[in-house]
Amino acid sequence: MKSEIICVGTELLLGDQVDTNSPFIAKELANLGIDVFFQTNVGDNLARLQETIKIAMGRSDLIIFTGGLGPTEDDLTKEALTGLLSIPLYEDPKEVQRLKEFFSKRGQEMPPNNLRQALIPQGSIILENSIGTASGVLLENNNKYFIFLPGPPSEMQDVFLKAALPRLMKLTQRERVGIYSQTLKFIGISESKLEKELIDLFHNQNNPTLALLAKEGEIHCRITAKVSDRETFLKIIQPLKREIMSRVGEYCYGVDQEQLEEIIVNLLKEKGLTLATAESCTGGLIAKRVTNVPGSSQCFKGGIVAYDNEIKAKLLNIPEEVLATSGAISSETALLMAQGALKLLNTDLALAITGNAGPASSEGKPVGLVYIALVGQSIKFCEKAMFSGDRERIRGRSSNQALNILRKHLINLNNS
Known part of the structure; x- marks a missing residue:
């Protein structure tokens, strides 16, 4: 079954409201094995809404609308579809009663224009809204299915999960397939290089399929398959997953919801090391990212923010002549910062970073220049890196790179 989602509301086009309904619906449909091929935002304009519906009807079996079911004159979703299909709207007495009770329970008198929300397409099924005024609707016409859902996310989810989903399950139960996915997370490799390493797998894909997604500081590779259940999915993707890992496994740090800092904390605890x-x-x-992980107190002793050169000298014992000659942004300073933290906090490993996050050059060093050092009993390492972007992006990417250096060292310890 081919489906698409149409979100109605001029506020979406103006950027006043972010569409969170489409991702929710798309995930639920994927679990049912229903492909979502198109998602469209359209304003509160009858002609443009009907034009959008005509296009959707020409390419999709299931069309789900959110928004445009309110009590005002610019809420036009039902009118747009029924006008195209020449289906009359009628005032449903049960919906009228539900609306009156909704306002009565809140000690309010129902405004007359709310009766618009009781107008239902002839021959459709009402999908009751238990927390708001706009009920949904399911309509079948010429082997096409149309579902109307309210726009407010909490109401949309209520109507979808309680009323629409059970009916969609009946429509799809004969196929008994779902769309399942697993995401491999990569760091330290560009999207173009990752694609180059896996290009033949992309060319030969069928079921499962692959997709690369560029994220901030990392690349995700999503493996997707249409199968009957999760257990079958995990089995069917194993050959492809093994092939991917045999080629680029060194760059893969985690799967699905796993975070880089979580992996590092687990590795530190596994090796009995402190940081x-x-x-x-x-x-x-x-330090913030590491301590966000529950249980990090078992391996993380503490961190020093040595932002000023005076603090670098006093707390981390960096000689003033090094700061004067090499500068705060240098490999020499980065290594000495790590050694100072290692000694001061008495840990097995110390990770240090110094650089220029902008917005202007410092000590003649360009924006984005960073030095990352890792020291310990079996390592004394420093890496120079250059990052682009604003301060927040440079800091984020720098922390990613530093944590990845630590991750690779810990993995090498595991393999040694």
Whole structure:
């Protein structure tokens, strides 16, 4: 079954409201094995709405609308579709009674224009709204299915889950397939390089399929398949997943909801190692990310934000001549910051970072220049990196790179 989602509301086109309904509906439809091929936002204009519906009817079996079911004159979703199909609207007495009770329970008198929400397409099924005024509607016409859902996300989800979903399950139960996916998360490799390494897999895909998604500081590879259940999905993707990992596994840090910092905390605990951080340009972001992970207190002793050179010298024992000659943004300073944190906090490993997050050059060093150091009993390492973007993006990418350096070291310890 081919489906599409049409979200109605001029506020969506103006950017006043972000569409969260489409992702919710799309995920629910995927679980039913229903493909969503199109998502459209259209304003509160009858002609444009009907034009959008005509296009949708020419390519989809199931069309789901959200929004445009309110009590005002610009709520036109039902009128647009029924006008195209020449189906009359009638005032449903049960809906009228429900609306009156809705307002009565709140000690209010129902405004007359709310009766518009009791207008129902002839021959349709009412999908009751238990928390708001706009009920949904399911209409079948010429082997096409149309579902109207209210626009407010909480009401939309209520109507969809309680009323629309059970009926959609009946429509699709003979197929008994769902769309399942798993996301592999990669860091330290560009989207173009990752695609190059896997290009033949993209060319030969069928079921399962692959898709690359560029995220901030990392690349996600989503594996998707249409199968009967999750267990079958996990089995069917194993050959493809093994092939991917054999080629680019060194860059893969996690799966689905796993976060980079979560992986690192687990590796530290697994090896019985402790960590300290010394940060300048990231301002404590690395320590924050690590301590966001429950149980990180078992392996993370603490962090130092040495933003000023005086603090670098006093707390981390960096000689003033190093700061004067090499500068705060240098490999020498980064290594000394890590060594100072290692000694001060008495840990097995220390991760340090110094650089220029902008907005202007500092010490003659360009914006985006970063040095990351990792020291410990078996490692003394420093990496120079360049990042683009504003301060927030540079700091975020720098923390990603630092954590990935630590991740790779811990994995090498596991393999040694």
